[in-house]
Amino acid sequence: MNHEALSVLASLFPFLDWHGFFFLLFAGVACVAAVMVVLSDNVVRMALHLVLSLGATAGLFFLAGAEFVGAMQLMIYVGGTLVLLVFGVMLTAQTQLVALRTPAGDRVIAGILAAALLAVLVQAAFSIDSWQKAGQGVATAPTATPLGMALVGVRVDQVADENLVRPKSGYLLPFEIVSVHLLVVLVGAAYLARAKRRRVPRPVDLVASADSVKPGSPVAASSTLVAGGSE
Amino acid sequence: MAEFLIETIGLPVWLSWTAIAGLSAFLILNVIAGGALVFIWAERKIAARIQDRLGPTRTGGRFGWLQSLADGIKLLAKEDLMPDGADALLFRIAPYVSFCASFCAFIALPFAFDVVGQRLNVGVFFVVAVLGLEVFGVILAGYASASKWSLFGAMREAAQVVSYEVPLGMCVVVPVMLAGSMDLVTIGEKQAGWASNWFIFHDPFTFIIFWVYYTCALASVNRAPFDLAEAESELVAGFHTEYSGLRWSFFFMAEYGSMFLVSALAAILFLGGWNGPVPVSKLLGLSDGMAVNAPYALRLLGCVNLFLKAAVGVFVMMWIRWTLPRLRIDQVMTTCLKYCTPIAAAMFVGVMLWQLFLPGGLVPGSFQNAAGVREGWLEQSGSEESVNKDSLSGITPSRRIAEVSR
Amino acid sequence: MTFALFGVVSVSHYLVVGAILFTCGVVCMALKRNAVGVLMGIELVLNGANVNFVAFGSEYLAGDGRSVLGLDGEVMALFVILLAAAEAAVALAITLNFYNNHATVDVDRADDLHG
Amino acid sequence: MAVAQLLPILLGIAWLIPLASFVAILFFGTRMGAHGKGAATVATSSIGASLFLSLVALVAWTTAGPPMPSPHHDEGHASVHRNNTDAGQSTRPVQAVVFRSPGHSAAGGSHASGHGEHVASASYSGDWYTLYASGALRLSIGWYIDSITVLMFVVVTFIATCIHVYAAGYMHDELHDVTDSEVQLATGEPLHREGRFPRFFQALSLFCFSMLGIVIAGNLAMVFIFWELVGICSWFLIGFYFERHSASTAANKAFIVNRVGDFGMLIGLMALWGGLGTLHFGDSVSSATGQVEPGLFELVRPAENHHEQQVPDGLVAFAAADQIEKMAAANPSRSELRREVAAAVPGWREQGYGRWLLFVAGLGIFCGCVGKSAQVPLFVWLPDAMEGPTPVSALVHSATMVAAGVYLVGRFFPVLTPDVLLVIAYTGGLTLFIAATIAVTATDIKRVLAYSTVSQLGYMMLALGVGGWVAGLFHLITHAFFKSLLFLCSGSVIHACHTNDMRKMGGLLKVMPYTGWTMLIGCLAIIGAGVPFVLGFSGYYSKDAILAQALLFSRTNPQHSILYVAVAGGAFITAFYMFRLWFMTFAGAPRDQHVFEHAHESPRVMTAPLVALAVFAVVAGWALPGGLGVESLLEQSRPAGTAETITTAGILGSITLPAEHESHVGAIHVTATLTAFLTALAGVLLAAAMYLKPLVSPAAVAHAARPIYTFLVHRWYVDELYNVLFVLPALGVARFISAIDTQVIDRFINSLAWIARQIASVDAWFDRVVVDGIVNVAGSVTWKAGLELKRVQTGNLRQYVMFIVVGTVAIFVLATLLFRTSFAG
Amino acid sequence: MSQILDEDQRIIEFDVRTDEMLVNMGPQHPSTHGVLRLVLRTDGEIVSEMEPHIGYLHRCAEKIGENLTARQWIPYTDRMDYLAAMNMNLGWALTVEKLLRYQVSEKARHLRVLITELNRIASHLVGMGAYGLDLGTFSPFLYAFREREKLLDLFEEVCGARLTYSYITVGGMTADLPPGWLQRCEAFLDQFEPVIREYHTLLTTNAIFVKRTANIGVLSPEMAIDYGCTGPVLRGSGVDIDLRRDGESIYTAMYDGYAFEVAVMKNGHYPRDHEYPAVPRDAVLGDCWHRFFVRMLEVVQSMDLVRQSIDRYSQCKGPLGEPLKLAEKLPAGDAYLETECPKGQMGFYVVSDGTPIPWRVRARSSAFSNLAVSPELCRGCLIADVPAVIGSLDVVMGEIDR
16 A cells, blocks of 8 residues: 555545545544443443454554554454453353343443543643644554564664653563563463362262261262262 | 556546455455365365265266355355344354454465565564454354353364464464564565475474464364364354354355465465475576566466465365364363473474574575575665655664664 | 544544543443453553554654654553553453352442442 | 586486477377377476486485584584585586685674574586677576575476376376366357367476476576576466366466566566676686676675675666766776776765665566565466466466575575565565465365465565575475475365365265375475474474564564564464365365265375375475484575674665574574464364354354455455456556547548549549540541541442542643643643 | 363362353254263363263154064064164064074074174174264264175165164074175175274274273273173173173074184283284273274174174075964063173063963163263263263164163
8 A cells, every 4th residue: 555645645635535534434433332332231242342442443553553563452452352351251141141230320420420531531632732733644664673673672763863861761671571470460360260179079989988978077068069969 | 556547547546546455355355265165165075085985076067166156055045043042243243253354364465476465564463363353253153142052162162262372373473583574475585496495494493383383273273173163073063053054154264264364374484485396487587586576477376376385285174174083172272282382482492593593504505595584684674665765754763773783 | 723523634633532442441440330341441441541652652643753752652552452461361360250259240249348 | 526517417407308308298299109198108207307316416415515404403503614615627518617605705704693604505506508698798508506406406396296197197088088168169068179188298398397497597597588488388287278268368367467577577687787797696707718707696795795785886887877977078098987987886885876776676586576476466366377277286386386486586585685675575474464364265275275375475475585594495395395285185176076166075085085184284284283392294394484583583673573473363364274175175064965976086196196295295394313404405505694684774774684593592483383383273273163063154254254254255356456457447548549549540541541532533534534535536536537438438349430530530620720731731 | 271181080170160051962962873862061161960861762662562473573673773683683583482492493593693793793883983973083984884885785685674674583584695695795804804904093093082082981890780781881891791602591502613702801901902903001991992992893703703604604504494473372471581782782571471462572772771871981071072982882772762
């Protein structure tokens, strides 16, 4: 796709250029999906809308030139996190998937608060002039490599003539920290949701040990459970 | 193509671009759909051959090649049932999500040099990411069809695909490391020349990585010994038990599509993609070896090469499917966690060390552009700069690296 | 404050989208009684933040040719995504545990820590 | 070994044996034989051993020194002048034995008239063990042995032995559980208690030990110690049946009265010690310096002054302290001062310094004797002491302890000034008369004997008071024999009739012949029956001596002739009440048939001692053919310087003390003997008239002399008098003081406490209300605030999110309001 | 999903407290052989309780038997174990002959051995094929049926039917062998010999197959005996019982003179095990693998028997003998006989009151007791293992439901 072609288009139809069009598309999808997430009661529906929303934001990232982040978003967010969430939904939502409706009062309050928060944020968004100047549409180099280099610690993206006191710092340390952090989180999550071993004696054992087992002991309780269950 | 339309027909820029985009999308779609149909037929034939029987003979011409058409018509004709307890919206969307996910990956898949939907800098990464999405469709299907068995199937499928993404990711990283870039086209280029240039023969570790990649690919596509999702014997048909008719066909298309995708990816990453075993074009002097702007005919040859390799991959999948019994879910998980991931990791380290110590391969110079491989990564950014030569910022940061590192 | 609705997209547009996502996320957290719903709200919030980061970090959108954050924006977005994944994992583990112990994921039921 | 060494050893051992028995019985008493029966044998054998040793000592003494012929038999005075000058080395390493020959200077003339030199025989003194010695001051355990000591040893041990034998029989009730009918338990029935047989003999042994201690004591301190010990023993023995209220009060009364006496004695003691610095009777050689330290006798009657009594230098200096002060002021050097004082002493002596001091010392010592020997003011305890078992009365309250007072006066005779002797005499007379009259009306057999003892002691004191040194001591010894006999007889009668009341007795002679006859002998001995000038009972000899001396004294001091009248009257009354007693119990018709049937002769173990004592009651007065008798022995140790008639102008006017030997002179002797015989005979006849053949019924007489009778029956109202004089005031004072204590002091302290409490309560109120108030208010405020704020923490996740949103919005709004420009600007 | 079954079968892990889900592998489940409904109480993937429901294929055969004469009831016996109809007919025929004390001719006896052993081969082939299907491979099923087709052709020649033969009747056979049949039969056997070796490579030694079957559904000899399991299931657990050798005299009379070894693992070795693949390392005696392997050995054993019976049959001179009259009067009394069918010991019991129509007919199904042990084996295993266990028991619903 040729970027300068896009800028040419922009001039023809001021109201529509590639970037604007796609931006509107993705933004629209993202926002609508986000609202749908809030509105829908069924958790699985929420998951689907969330997928759409996150996918759209991935698109936005692509549009903004952050390809690597967009791909990462797609892979980790949509591929990993949401699958995890859906797993969560499946495992936990045995019965009342739909049942949990929040009381009307909360909804109204939340709405008001949301409006207030939105107003504040949007006002802030437009408060700075430099932000509003339309993007130059400058074709930028793909950021994957510099990003990789930055993570490893060499900042290739800074421009020489910047009057910086110190060169921009590389991200090696945070990168390592995040890796260790992820490891710890995984171990933690695995531990938290670990399979809790419960020894269920085989029927044969039960029979043999039935008489020797004290009536009150847990084994007896569990065995009766099982035995009861198995009748 | 776009310039051609703009200058010649004078269509408005955006219209032409959309047209081009639509055309290329259509092209890709058909290629895949066609491929899927062929594969369905091929599957029947190969299964028969394996089972010492003929397979479809009467449908269509001599070899029953119209069988898949017949299937298609049957599926179209079939009534699209929906169980009453099902969640209507999700039930309908699920196949399309799954279908899009697997076909979306083809955007970044180069059939020949630069014959690619969108040449993404993060090509491989994008493909793997999109593969991850397919599981969504399966889960939604499993949940939406409101039957215990489909839920079982969906859960197993999700667990399997998600856990196999890990070793898959690791295997994919090796060729990226060798090629120095995630851009599939670059990877393909790197393997131009004699077959010995293919990454698979680059070093013993990558060779093993290829097989691990292939197993993981099998698993992530739900084929053969890992096809627990629709294990007939246990869960009737897994997550698409309740589907019938067109919706079921979409699942089917998605499955064959991703099967083809995975094999094509294997071909590109390891088997040299569109470069044939013999560098015919180079020998004939048609191109300067880098095939940067080789003529279309050459690219067509490239596409054929890729198709053949992918076909071989698919054939092997089918072959495995009709011979090996199905693995149990825990055995599937064990192979993933205890075998694929460790081996992939070990080989990854192996390759890294190999590249560090033996850049030129066992026999120095055996890879004629091996040297290039190291700097390629630097140079590549330079070449990339050539692509967008009109970038305003004079000194691209990448050149800066070159000066710095020398 | 010239805001071309369809004009060339600027950082502010992205900020607005980010704000909307953020607000939807917060509202979702505020409203959803299902723990997983709350988690999804969190994802939305983080996503909103990401949009802002990317917007500020993108050269393409920068008004005067140079983005506010430069590459830092994208790196931050990257880290946010990573950590969001980690957070989701742990949050889910907690939700499962909660479910194990209380047979429900209704957030309102988890109000043991009240005053 | 010379006598000087032998005697202390013999007597020392004789003295310590009873202590050994006491300790043995104390620790192993109950384990000696069944119920402690063996204690009797142990005690008896120990006292027997002491008797034997005393007899050996007596023999040794007599053999060593020629016996002093008794004045009656051979009319001559073989005053043996024994001069044993060698300072025998005492075998005891501790102390050098110094004996002081009474007649150092044989030539010392005395202005006494003829009859040769009366020189007391030798006396041995020395110390066994020095308790405390610093400079002149020395406290030690030592001995002062002369004929009295030996004699007293023999008498005491002999009587004690008889009584031990008697007591073995008498006290056999105590061998097994005793039901004491006289003690009324709260529940009404009599007391049942275990027997205390060994305890009795334990006390008896202790008593003998302490009595012998007094006798052998070498210095006043030792005397005082054993004086107290004897008092304690009497307290034990009187209070033997301590459950009986009467017995315990009697024991206490005895002890307290003795203590009153001892108080006086202590004063005297201190006077002597303060002045003279030593309490030793005899001289002693200080082991350290080797000098001879004069004893009391030497100091009071220095040999240089021919044993003339004079106020010793110490006392003079002591009295003239103020003079010395002036002298000390004059010249500071000590030696100079000492020499000056020494020079001035004779002058001061002339001026009469220290005379009063010596008088006071002597009188103090006499006070102790009054307490102990139950003289007039302090005699009330003796009748009550009858509560103790009869052997006790016999031994302690007749023969020994009460005699200790008389013995001490005898021992201390040289130190006593004529004035003191006069006081003694009068006290003796008064006691004699009062006791005798009370005895007349007493109906309790033991009470009668008790009062007779008091009157006889009065006799002895009078004798000593009038200068009859030998007479008094001779009567002491003879009285010991027949009074213990009488008591034992009364004990056997009581034992038989189980009652003390003579009005229930009568005609017991036929039933109890031994007791009857031995009692008769006792009575005859006490009234001094005997064929005049030929032979008589022991009492006859001693009582005549006293009468003679009294007669001599009244003749020489006519203003004091009342003493003789008292003696004579006493003799008459004594005879009357003794035979009244005898007739009421043994003669006549039995008054209480019940008692008569039960009466039975006492077992042999009790009658044997009676017989033994009876024999001695008769024989005691006699002298052995060689002139050796009690009188001759006593004569041997007459204190130096008292043999002659002395006329001194004392504080109480001039008194002449006639020499004792003059009383043996014809006229006085004859008249005395005749008066004694007649008065005795009259008394007996009157008793017989009233009780044997009731010519005159005692009741009629009593009715006739109603006022006198009631006066006498009430024992001269002495008890009531004391009660009124001492007890009531004491109680009153005590009550008054306790009243003060409770009303004034307690009330004051309570008020203080109350005030403190009031203040405390106010403070508590303040603390509670004000201080706590503030704290509580603060606490409750925070608590309520906490409660209110707590509601904010609803635990509901969703509300928390809303709060966050509100917070952020608020911050934004504030930020924009406060910082006009936008945040990022 | 964490490791499900480690060394101690009894440790069952549960990940998230998924409450027990009642799942039933319904009658119309493709993998079950015929209409068997398995109600599984699963806890996640783990089957905590399994309860087979039968009776869907019940046709009241025994009640009908009370209104038909002995010979009229033969077709019903065909439809019990429709995979081994010959053995069923033989079982019923022998039972009635025992009641009648009727002795068939020598020739018929040999022919009966021949036919029943061939039918055993066919039955085991179906068992093997279906088991492959249960474990997910489709090809072995087709190979198995290819061979079976040939056999069915042979049977068709003999009695005209491919499945429900009704060939053996009371008193002998309905017809004699067509000419040249024996030669075709031997030809079949000759070409079938190498194919068996092929089957072993296809399944028995297949790594995944071994993984899916070894140490799964272990049936201890005691439990086997307790539950009355018979046939390959019993022999799979190492119990050396084969009615052809240890059965009743009437039945063993048929096989006297035939030399054959019972296919059972005796102290660690199968008879003639040198010719077959070794037992895999983690296969435990009494697990699915052994039961499958015993069937494979019995196929070879039956081929050997068929060859011997062919020789004997061809040497016999005498006539085949006519079967008894259709309405043969049955003597009053009862008779019970068990025969060694491919699935196990099939017992027939007939009570007659003297009339040709038996008063009471009863068929004791071997598959019924074999199936009875399945809940024990399946407790604690995975859902994927349930078909493996049921497949290894090789049950036929027709015989169970009758």
